[in-house]
Every structure is written in structure tokens, then in C-alpha cells.
Amino acid sequence: MKRLALGLIIITSLLAACSNGTDVTTSQxxxxxxxxxxxxxxxxxxxxxxxxxxxxxxxxxxxxxxxxxxxxxxxxxxxxxxxxxxxxxxxxxxxxxxxxxxxxxxxxxxxxxxxxxxxxxxxxxxxxxxxxxxxxxxxxxxxxxxxxxxxxxxxxxxVYENQAQALGHWAAKEGAKNIVVVHSDPAAFINVAKAVEPGVNTISKEASVNLLPVKFGTSDYAPIGLEIANKKPDAVVAILAVEELIAFSKALNRQNLDLPIYTYAPNVSNDTLELGGKAIEGLRAMSYTVPPTxxxxxxxxxxxxxxxxxxxxxxxxxxxxxxxxxxxxxxxxxxxxxxxxxxxxxxxxxxxxxxxxxxxxxxxxxxxDHMGVKELQPVMVENGEWNTVGDFIDPDKEW
Missing domain, CATH: 3.40.50.2300 (Response regulator)
Incomplete structure (x- = not known):
């Protein structure tokens, strides 16, 4: 009887502990x-x-x-x-x-x-x-x-490298032959920027791809805009944080450069539209999701x-x-x-x-395989709004 009583006390204590929100212990x-x-x-x-x-x-x-x-x-x-x-x-x-x-x-x-x-x-x-x-x-x-x-x-x-590969593929698919990749200088951004060229090569082996590093946190993109103008590219891929993408786009706008700009999914947001205004009209990008609208x-x-x-x-x-x-x-x-x-x-x-x-x-x-998603949604800024361009694509497959 004493053992039974002791057992009931232990069970009651455990139940009370659970009811008070303490950690659950499994049967093992x-x-x-x-x-x-x-x-x-x-x-x-x-x-x-x-x-x-x-x-x-x-x-x-x-x-x-x-x-x-x-x-x-x-x-x-x-x-x-x-x-x-x-x-x-x-x-x-x-x-x-x-x-x-x-x-x-x-x-x-x-x-x-x-x-x-x-x-x-x-x-x-x-x-x-x-x-x-x-x-x-x-x-x-x-x-x-x-x-x-x-x-x-x-x-x-x-992953960002696959996004960059898709951007390079897209730029070459639209006919770009001289592409400049403007990217922030930390190693993580450099690795992504380097993935643009393999994407370009899926369409054209003759197109040139040049990397242009920029110090992370740069706010004055006027010198970069001038350097882009001197390089005379026909497309730009921007691997930059959203605030820097906006500053860069406005710098190109001040140089009267009407170039297609391609960027990756972190920059697909309403902030890009609101802060970029006319400077980011025509911006191409890859999105993780369907549009929120x-x-x-x-x-x-x-x-x-x-x-x-x-x-x-x-x-x-x-x-x-x-x-x-x-x-x-x-x-x-x-x-x-x-x-x-x-x-x-x-x-x-x-x-x-x-x-x-x-x-x-x-x-x-x-x-x-612990990477559960392989596809991206191409989008483009048209009349101040993000619009889809076709369906989801797999950067590793023909599209």
C-alpha cells in the first residue's frame, strides 16, 4: 500500500509539472x-x-x-x-x-x-x-x-548562387552581350556575383561578364554610375542590399543610362518600389514567392x-x-x-x-537533400508594380 501511495504521489507530481508548462519528457x-x-x-x-x-x-x-x-x-x-x-x-x-x-x-x-x-x-x-x-x-x-x-x-x-545563375541566363536570353555585375565586397556577395557568368554561358559563350565590387554600405553611387557609363554595358546585374540597389539605380538614371537591371530575391519588396520610383522601372528580379496581391x-x-x-x-x-x-x-x-x-x-x-x-x-x-525548394518566380517592375514574367523556373533546367 505504501508503494502504491508513493507511486500515485509521483504520478500526480509529474502531471502537475506538465500542467504548469514544464518540459515534456518522452516515454523513453x-x-x-x-x-x-x-x-x-x-x-x-x-x-x-x-x-x-x-x-x-x-x-x-x-x-x-x-x-x-x-x-x-x-x-x-x-x-x-x-x-x-x-x-x-x-x-x-x-x-x-x-x-x-x-x-x-x-x-x-x-x-x-x-x-x-x-x-x-x-x-x-x-x-x-x-x-x-x-x-x-x-x-x-x-x-x-x-x-x-x-x-x-x-x-x-x-541559394543565391542559383539565383545569380538565373539572372545571368535571363540577361543573355534577352540579348545582352556586355554585362557588368555590381556587387558588395564581402565574400558572400562575391561568391554570388561569380555565379552570374555560368548562367550567361548557358545562352552565349561570347558574351562578356565583368565584376565591379563596391564597399558594403556605400551610399554615394555617383562614381559607380559614371564608371558604368564608361564601360558601356548593355545590361547590369546588381547583387546589392535594397538601399544600395536604389542608390545605384538612381545614379544610372542621372547618367541617362537606360539599361536593364537584374537583381536577386531579397530586393523584391514594396520598399524597392516606393524608394526607387521611376529609377527602377523595368527592374528584373527573381522572387521566392507568388505575388502578395x-x-x-x-x-x-x-x-x-x-x-x-x-x-x-x-x-x-x-x-x-x-x-x-x-x-x-x-x-x-x-x-x-x-x-x-x-x-x-x-x-x-x-x-x-x-x-x-x-x-x-x-x-x-x-x-x-535538405534543400526543399528549387524554383524561382521571375518578376519585373512595370508601371510601378511587380508583375510576374511567366511561371516558376528551375535555374538548373532550360527555361
Missing amino acids: GEKATGVTDTSIKIGAWLPLTGGVAAHGILQQTGMNAYFEMINDNGGVNGKKIEWIVEDNAFDPQKTVAAARKLVERDKVFAVVGSNGTAQSAATFPYLLDQAKVPFLPGQGGANDWWNPVKPNLFGVQV IDTPEVEEYREALKKYEPSAHPDFQSLYMWGVAKVFVEAINQVDGPLTRESFVQSLKSMENFENGIIPPVNFSEG
């Missing part, structure tokens, strides 16, 4: 970090200050609106999502500090959403190798992230949630993309078979096949 005795009977705690880092804060703030609104909507509808399998966002100011050292804070102090289950290639990569030795925390990035990525496969890293953003049930749901949970924000490609990332995370949680642990979550991601979400292309992961 494994501690499910960041998961309780009522919540799932996840983290992210975004540049909410600094030179690319416009991107970070937009991305935060999209993912936050999705999680708020999910929580208002009862959460994921009865668990509310607690999303903790740290400002990394687009700085690698601050990003590492943010990762340690999220893992060691906040005890997050996973990192979902981020911004920055070099910034996020700086966390890998700690986050992936040491702490072994699942990471589903937002914006950022490079080819060496995915080959060889990193066990806890999964992504849905087409189309009338489909999935995009309408996004617009309604944004209106409710982020009333000061306007529909935008950047926030829509992060909404799509959040949908992938929730789908993986929904598909977990058995107790929710980091291991079961990773297994769920690896088995995700053809997940249609209506925002980004269908997502497919496997044991040997």
Missing part, C-alpha cells in the same frame, strides 16, 4: 527541450537595426502573423508557438551571441527564421555541431550549406492575418516568404509521428514530400 525518458504540454518555444535572428533592417522588420511581421493566427486557432496539436526574435543587426558576432542566448538561456526547441548568409553560417559550429539544434532558415544560404548534407539544417530558399485562398489568408495581427504592415514579398517558411515548420510539426522531440521533428522534415502551400513552390526534403 528523453527531455524534449523547448516543448511543454502547452507550448513549443522556437527562436530566430533578424536584422531589426542596421543597414538591412527594412528586410528584417518585414520578415518578422510575416512569420509573426502566421504564428499568431495559428495560436488563436488552438496552436499546433494543442501547443501554442512561442517565437523569440533576436536582433542580429546583420553582424556575425551578434548572430553567434543570439544563437547562444536562444539555446542556453531560452532553451528553444528549434531556430526557425533568420536573415544573413555569413551571419547564420557563423553559428553552425555551435548551433548545428555542438548544440545539435534543428535550423530552418529564413533568408540566407550558400551552396556549401547543402553539400554535404548537415543533419539538422533544412531550407526552402533557392494575387487572389488565391492561401494569399488571401496571409493578407487577412497581416491586417489583424500586424495592422501597420502592408502585404509584401518579404513577409509573404517568411509566412511560407512558417507554414513549412508547422506542417512538419503536424506530421510528427509520436512524441515531439528534435529528432522526431527532423525525421518529419526528411519525409516531407510535395508539400503544396500556395506561397512558395512545393517543398520536398529527403535523407540526402
Whole structure:
């Protein structure tokens, strides 16, 4: 009888602990970090200050609106999502500090959403190798992230090198023979800029491609505009942050240079339209998502949630993309078979096949391929608006 009473006391204590929101323990005795009977705690880092804060703030609104909507509808399998966002100011050292804070102090289950290639990569030795925390990035990525496969890293953003390859292909396809690639000088930007030429070569072996590096954070692009005028290109590919893309486009405009400009997905946003004005008319770009203005049930749901949970924000490609990332995370949680642990979550991601979400292309992961999306949507600024140019394309295939 004493043993029975003691057993009941232990069971009652465990139930009370769970009801108070403490970490859930699986039947195998494994501690499910960041998961309780009522919540799932996840983290992210975004540049909410600094030179690319416009991107970070937009991305935060999209993912936050999705999680708020999910929580208002009862959460994921009865668990509310607690999303903790740290400002990394687009700085690698601050990003590492943010990762340690999220893992060691906040005890997050996973990192979902981020911004920055070099910034996020700086966390890998700690986050992936040491702490072994699942990471589903937002914006950022490079080819060496995915080959060889990193066990806890999964992504849905087409890498920047493939985007640059698609831009080079597009410029050559439209007849460009002398292409200048204007890019910021950090290594991550240089690697992307170098990928333009292979894309050009898929169309023309005779076309020339020249790289023009610019110090990251440059605000006065007048000398660059003059240098472009002297080079006499017939197309320009810009691998620059959005504020610098705008300054560059206006510098070309002042030189009366009517050149087609091609840029990558981070610059597809309303900010580009509003800040660039007439200077970016005709701008070509690659987008991660369908336009945030189309009338489909999935995009309408996004617009309604944004209106409710982020009333000061306007529909935008950047926030829509992060909404799509959040949908992938929730789908993986929904598909977990058995107790929710980091291991079961990773297994769920690896088995995700053809997940249609209506925002980004269908997502497919496997044991040997953790890059879940391969396609991009070409878009172009026409009459002050982003319009699609054809359907989604795969940069590695003929289009």
C-alpha cells in the first residue's frame, strides 16, 4: 500500500509539472527541450537595426502573423508557438551571441527564421555541431550549406548562387552581350556575383561578364554610375542590399543610362518600389514567392492575418516568404509521428514530400537533400508594380 501511495504521489507530481508548462519528457525518458504540454518555444535572428533592417522588420511581421493566427486557432496539436526574435543587426558576432542566448538561456526547441548568409553560417559550429539544434532558415544560404548534407539544417530558399545563375541566363536570353555585375565586397556577395557568368554561358559563350565590387554600405553611387557609363554595358546585374540597389539605380538614371537591371530575391519588396520610383522601372528580379496581391485562398489568408495581427504592415514579398517558411515548420510539426522531440521533428522534415502551400513552390526534403525548394518566380517592375514574367523556373533546367 505504501508503494502504491508513493507511486500515485509521483504520478500526480509529474502531471502537475506538465500542467504548469514544464518540459515534456518522452516515454523513453528523453527531455524534449523547448516543448511543454502547452507550448513549443522556437527562436530566430533578424536584422531589426542596421543597414538591412527594412528586410528584417518585414520578415518578422510575416512569420509573426502566421504564428499568431495559428495560436488563436488552438496552436499546433494543442501547443501554442512561442517565437523569440533576436536582433542580429546583420553582424556575425551578434548572430553567434543570439544563437547562444536562444539555446542556453531560452532553451528553444528549434531556430526557425533568420536573415544573413555569413551571419547564420557563423553559428553552425555551435548551433548545428555542438548544440545539435534543428535550423530552418529564413533568408540566407550558400551552396556549401547543402553539400554535404548537415543533419539538422533544412531550407526552402533557392541559394543565391542559383539565383545569380538565373539572372545571368535571363540577361543573355534577352540579348545582352556586355554585362557588368555590381556587387558588395564581402565574400558572400562575391561568391554570388561569380555565379552570374555560368548562367550567361548557358545562352552565349561570347558574351562578356565583368565584376565591379563596391564597399558594403556605400551610399554615394555617383562614381559607380559614371564608371558604368564608361564601360558601356548593355545590361547590369546588381547583387546589392535594397538601399544600395536604389542608390545605384538612381545614379544610372542621372547618367541617362537606360539599361536593364537584374537583381536577386531579397530586393523584391514594396520598399524597392516606393524608394526607387521611376529609377527602377523595368527592374528584373527573381522572387521566392507568388505575388502578395494575387487572389488565391492561401494569399488571401496571409493578407487577412497581416491586417489583424500586424495592422501597420502592408502585404509584401518579404513577409509573404517568411509566412511560407512558417507554414513549412508547422506542417512538419503536424506530421510528427509520436512524441515531439528534435529528432522526431527532423525525421518529419526528411519525409516531407510535395508539400503544396500556395506561397512558395512545393517543398520536398529527403535523407540526402535538405534543400526543399528549387524554383524561382521571375518578376519585373512595370508601371510601378511587380508583375510576374511567366511561371516558376528551375535555374538548373532550360527555361
